[in-house]
Amino acid sequence: GQQVMQIPQYQHVQEGEDFTTYCNSSTTLSNIQWYKQRPGGHPVFLIQLVKSGEVKKQKRLTFQFGEAKKNSSLHITATQTTDVGTYFCAGNFGNEKLTFGTGTRLTIIP
Amino acid sequence: EAGVAQSPRYKIIEKRQSVAFWCNPISGHATLYWYQQILGQGPKLLIQFQNNGVVDDSQLPKDRFSAERLKGVDSTLKIQPAKLEDSAVYLCASSLGTSGRNEQFFGPGTRLTVL
Numbered sequence: 001g002q003q004v005m006q007i008p009q010y011q012h013v014q015e016g017e018d019f020t021t022y023c024n025s026s027t028t029l030s031n032i033q034w035y036k037q038r039p040g041g042h043p044v045f046l047i048q049l050v051k052s053g054e055v056k057k058q059k060r061l062t063f064q065f066g067e068a069k070k071n072s073s074l075h076i077t078a079t080q081t082t083d084v085g086t087y088f089c090a091g092n093f094g095n096e097k098l099t100f101g102t103g104t105r106l107t108i109i110p
Numbered sequence: 111e112a113g114v115a116q117s118p119r120y121k122i123i124e125k126r127q128s129v130a131f132w133c134n135p136i137s138g139h140a141t142l143y144w145y146q147q148i149l150g151q152g153p154k155l156l157i158q159f160q161n162n163g164v165v166d167d168s169q170l171p172k173d174r175f176s177a178e179r180l181k182g183v184d185s186t187l188k189i190q191p192a193k194l195e196d197s198a199v200y201l202c203a204s205s206l207g208t209s210g211r212n213e214q215f216f217g218p219g220t221r222l223t224v225l
Contacts, residue, residue, distance in 0.1 A: 031211050042201060042216040043153065050211070088152050092210030097166050100145075100152035 002027060004091045006101035014109050019076040021104035023089035030094040032065060032072045037103075038085040046074075081108050112136065114217035116202050122223045128190040131220045135183070135204030141165070142179055143214065144187050145201040153201055159185065160208040192224045 005024050013019050023032065031050045035043040047056055049065035049072060056063045062075045072089055086105045090098040115134040123129050135142050141160050145153035156175065158165040161182035170177070174193070179185040189196055199219040205212035 033213070042219055043203075043214075044216070045213045048211065048213065090152075094210070095166075096208055096210055097155055097158055098210050098214065100154070103152050 002091075002093045002095075002099055004089060004099050004101040006089060006104050008104055009102065010105050010107075012107045012109060013079050015081060016078050019079050019083070019106055021074050021087050021089075021106075023072040023074075023091070023101050025070050025091050025093075027093060028069050029091040030069075031092045033090045033092075033098065034063060034072075034074055035088045035090060035100075036085050037088065041085075043088060076106075079106070079108055081110060084108050114202055114204055114215055116200075116217035116220055118220055119218060120221050120223075122225065123192055124225050125194055126191040128188065129192055129222065130186055130188045131200050131202075131222075133185045133187070133202030133217060135185070135202070136215055139204035139206055139215070140182075141205045141208045141212065142185050143203040143205075144177055144185070145203065147199045147201055147219070149198070156187070158208075165208060189222075192222075194224050197222060197224045 007022050033048045034046040037043045047063050052069050053067045054065040060077045064073045086103045088103045089101040117132050143158050144156045147153045156170045157167040157177045159179040162179045177187045199221050201219045202217045203214040205214045
């Protein structure tokens with residue numbers, strides 16, 4: 001079936017360190033979205049990537065879409081306590097719906 | 111702009127009982143989604159509506175789950191009868207369009223515990 005895998009499942013970092021989560025699909029994606037879910041909260045949209053090799057930045061966050069449109073990454077520079085939460089990628093296989101990844105839970109050690 | 115509203119926020123029932131969840135999407139959003147999120151997992155799409163028609167319900171356990179979208183606005187998701195494995199957060203989301211390229215706005219969710 002069409003699945004989107006994310007690694008790592010958990011990441012603990014010291015405040016100020018960088019963080020990266022990776023998203024992989026076995027088949028080509030039409031586009032990919034990233035969401036953040038704070039503890040006890042609901043997913044909130046961060047960004048969408050559509051083009052092969054696309055790179056987008058939001059302040060300390062950098063999002064990349066692979067050349068083959070099968071993988072994506074989210075990199076956070078110099079993490080802050082406000083970055084705590086679970087980051088999900090969600091892929092569109094061209095069938096009008098999103099398939100969410102397994103998520104990477106980020107905790108920050110002050 | 112008001113967000114996606116859901117009720118109730120929490121529900122505790124015993125197995126084999128019935129339960130219903132309600133969702134009011136953002137005004138003007140044509141597409142409404144119901145997701146099931148089990149603890150520690152990503153949201154899993156149960157059903158997707160465009161206006162009052164079903165776009166996808168391939169992962170909806172139709173022997174016990176049902177959903178409707180009244181007049182293309184509000185929606186209700188029902189479970190009858192509930193099983194222990196239905197314990198999860200049920201998230202409603204909405205978007206302007208139906209394609210997988212639209213940003214989805216999520217409600218606060220309903221946390222269901224089945225005992």
